[in-house]
Amino acid sequence: xxxxxxxxxxxxxxxxxxxxxxxxxxxxxxxxxxxxxxxxxxxxxxxxxxxxxxxxxxxxxxxxxxxxxxxxxxxxxxxxxxxxxxxxxxxxxxxxxxxxxxxxxxxxxxxxxxxxxxxxxxxxxxxxxxxxxxxxxxxxxxxxxxxxxxxxxxxxxxxxxxxxxxxxxxxxxxxxxxxxxxxxxxxxxxxxxxxxxxxxxxxxxxxxxxxxxxxxxxxxxxxxxxxxxxxxxxxxxxxxxxxxxxxxxxxxxxxxxxxxxxxxxxxxxxxxxxxxxxxxxxxxxxxxxxxxxxxxxxxxxxxxxxxxxxxxxxxxxxxxxxxxxxxxxxxxxxxxxxxxxxxxxxxxxxxxxxxxxxxxxxxxxxxxxxxxxxxxxxxxxxxx
Numbered sequence: 001x002x003x004x005x006x007x008x009x010x011x012x013x014x015x016x017x018x019x020x021x022x023x024x025x026x027x028x029x030x031x032x033x034x035x036x037x038x039x040x041x042x043x044x045x046x047x048x049x050x051x052x053x054x055x056x057x058x059x060x061x062x063x064x065x066x067x068x069x070x071x072x073x074x075x076x077x078x079x080x081x082x083x084x085x086x087x088x089x090x091x092x093x094x095x096x097x098x099x100x101x102x103x104x105x106x107x108x109x110x111x112x113x114x115x116x117x118x119x120x121x122x123x124x125x126x127x128x129x130x131x132x133x134x135x136x137x138x139x140x141x142x143x144x145x146x147x148x149x150x151x152x153x154x155x156x157x158x159x160x161x162x163x164x165x166x167x168x169x170x171x172x173x174x175x176x177x178x179x180x181x182x183x184x185x186x187x188x189x190x191x192x193x194x195x196x197x198x199x200x201x202x203x204x205x206x207x208x209x210x211x212x213x214x215x216x217x218x219x220x221x222x223x224x225x226x227x228x229x230x231x232x233x234x235x236x237x238x239x240x241x242x243x244x245x246x247x248x249x250x251x252x253x254x255x256x257x258x259x260x261x262x263x264x265x266x267x268x269x270x271x272x273x274x275x276x277x278x279x280x281x282x283x284x285x286x287x288x289x290x291x292x293x294x295x296x297x298x299x300x301x302x303x304x305x306x307x308x309x310x311x312x313x314x315x316x317x318x319x320x321x322x323x324x325x326x327x328x329x330x331x332x333x334x335x336x337x338x339x340x341x342x343x344x345x346x347x348x349x350x351x352x353x354x355x356x357x358x359x360x361x362x363x364x365x366x367x368x369x370x371x372x373x374x375x376x377x378x379x380x381x382x383x384x
Contacts, residue, residue: 001350001351004384005027005382005384008382008384009025009253009382012025012380012382013255013345016378016380017378018343020257020377020378021256021257021259021287021288021289021326021376022254022255022256022257022288022289022293022374022376022377022378023254023255023257023345023377023378023379023380024252024253024254024255024373024377024378024379024380025252025253025254025255025380025382026058026059026062026063026251026252026379026380026381026382027250027251027252027253027382027384028062028063028066028381028382028383029382029383029384030237030249030250030251031058031063031066031067031235031236031237031251032066032067032069032070033249034234034235034236034237034248034249034251035047035049035067035070035072035231035235036070037234037247037248038215038218038229038231038234038235038248039070039071039229041218041219041247042213042218042225042229042231043222043225044225045213045225045226045227045228045229046073046074046227046228046229047071047072047218047228047229047231048072048073048074048075048076048211048228048229048230048231049067049072049074049075049076049230049231049232049235050075050076050077050214050230050231050232050235051063051064051067051075051076051077051086052076052077052078052079052082052098052232053078053082053371054371055236056232056233056235056236056367056370056371057236057294057370057371057372057373058236058251058252058370058373059379059381060082060085060086061089062381064086064089064090064093066383067235068090068093073092073093073094074093074094074095074096074228075090075093075094075095075096076095076096076097076098076117076230076232077095077096077097077098078097078098078099079097079099080097080099080102080105080108080109080114082097083095083096083097083112083114084108084112084114087112087113087114094115095113095114095115096114096115096116096117096141097114097115097116097117098117098151099117099119099151100116100117100118100119100120100123100143100151101116101118101119101123101126101127101140103126106126106127106130106131107130109138110130110134110136110138115138115139115140115141115174116140116141117140117141117142117143117177118140118141118142118143118153119143119151119152119153120151120152120153120157121153121157121160121161124142124153124161124167124168125167127140127171128167128168128169128170128171129170131170131171132170137170137171137172138171138172139171139172139173139174140171140172140173140174141173141174141175141176141177141211142161142173142175142176142177142205143176143177143178143179144158144176144177144178144198144201144202145178146178146179146194146197146198146201147181147190147193147194147197148178148179148181150179152177152178152179155197155201158201158204159204161204162204162205168205173205173208174208174209175208175209175210175211175227175228176201176202176205176208176209176210176211177210177211177212178194178197178198178201178211178212179212179214180194180212180213180214180216180217180224181194183213183214183216183217183219183220183240183241184216184240184241184242185241185242186216186219186220186241186243191220191224194212195212195223195224198210198212209226209227209228210226210227210228211226211227211228211229211230212224212225212226213225213226213229213230213231214230214231214232214233214240215231215232215233215234215235215238215240216234216240216241217229218231218234218240219240219241219247233366233367233370234247234248235248235251236251236252236370237249237250237251237252237354237355237370238355238356238366238367238370239354239356239366246354246356250349250350250351250354250355252349252350252355252370252373253347253349253350254289254295254347254348254349254350254373254377255345255346255347255348256287256288256289256295256310256328256345256346256348257287257288257289257343257344257345258285258286258287258288258340258341258342258343258344258345258346259286259287259288259327259342260285260286260342261283261284261285261286261332261340261341261342262283262284262286263281263282263283263284264278264281264282264283264284265278265281266278266279266280266281266282269321270284270320270321270329271300271320271321271322271324271329272321272322272324273322275300275301275302275303275304275321275322276301276302276303276320276321276322277303278320280333281333282320282331282333283331283332283333283335283337283340284320284329284330284331284332285317285329285330285331285332285340285346286327286328286329286330287310287327287328287329287330287346287348288326288327289326289327289328289348290323290324290325290326290327290328291323291324291325292325292326292374292376293326293373293374293376293377294369294372294373294374295323295328295348295374296323296358296362296364296369296372297322297323297324298361298362298363298364299319299323299358299361299362300319300321300322300323301318301319301320301321301322302321302322306318306319307319307320307323307361308348308353308357308358308361308362309352309353310330310346310347310348310353311346311347311350311352311353312332312335312339312340312344312345312346312347313339315334315335315336315339316334316352317330317331317332317335317346318330318331319331330346349369354366355369355370356369
């Protein structure tokens with residue numbers, strides 16, 4: 001943490017209301033640098049931004065404002081409701097909904113100037129019929145399934161669509177898409193298999209922009225980048241590939257307030273279930289953050305395995321016992337007493353414990369850590 005940001009964090013914690021048991025600090029310049037890094041890796045492709053799930057839990061409006069200071073002009077969300085909310089403060093943005101066209105929603109897309117990602121032949125037919133009826137050549141994306149087996153036109157549906165060019169005439173196919181399954185493993189052979197499948201299916205529809213890569217895909221070879229990149233997790237500080245160190249910097253810092261400092265005798269157990277026994281007389285810092293705030297129960301510690309680690313400055317505080325709904329206990333025995341006091345803070349996420357570090361302790365992924373960040377946190381957006 002550099003000096004300028006460290007001072008900004010200190011000011012944020014000092015100014016936090018006394019009622020706040022957790023403070024979430026979002027570093028917007030880091031978010032912008034991560035977007036820039038993804039755009040640079042994508043070379044000549046336009047770089048969109050995936051901002052679904054409330055910008056991966058960070059807050060859609062401040063995130064969008066920050067990204068628009070870069071070159072981001074195209075955004076992807078999951079649902080129509082997300083797209084409508086985004087449109088209220090992003091009047092000029094190009095907005096796509098990844099989950100597709102729900103029956104009877106075409107007029108909503110038209111009125112709000114939104115673009116559905118058409119994921120089936122039925123969706124293509126409905127959008128085409130609406131555009132023909134209203135004599136409006138509206139834009140949309142078409143997604144092809146090249147291996148995810150989740151959404152998108154299957155090969156047979158793609159062939160059927162190619163044989164019915166009249167379905168494409170009433171609307172404007174703006175981009176052809178697919179989604180990589182294992183781009184987080186750069187050398188995995190499925191990346192090449194999917195690229196060839198996508199190359200084959202898009203050859204049936206010449207002259208339309210193509211998009212294949214997500215965050216991890218931005219770091220693959222140049223041929224994968226095509227016309228439009230769609231980074232998501234990398235923008236928010238997660239490591240998109242199973243390669244260390246990450247090429248992207250942390251964006252989120254989470255601090256939990258100490259609600260009590262107490263003594264624990266050697267041989268006593270800590271927390272529900274008595275799963276961890278104190279091996280020495282200990283000073284315990286109880287922090288007012290728990291699994292109701294998205295600090296997962298899975299990061300708990302026990303006699304059998306260590307849990308997550310908090311920090312006060314450079315001092316590590318190992319988690320002890322189970323994470324409960326609203327409280328988590330940390331071993332502060334080795335931290336100078338002056339630094340551990342009621343009303344103070346323990347850093348739970350940041351540079352020392354990244355979202356991916358916490359995810360590994362919980363047996364999950366950084367995406368889930370970010371999108372689970374709780375509503376009870378006092379949020380501070382730092383734009384130093």
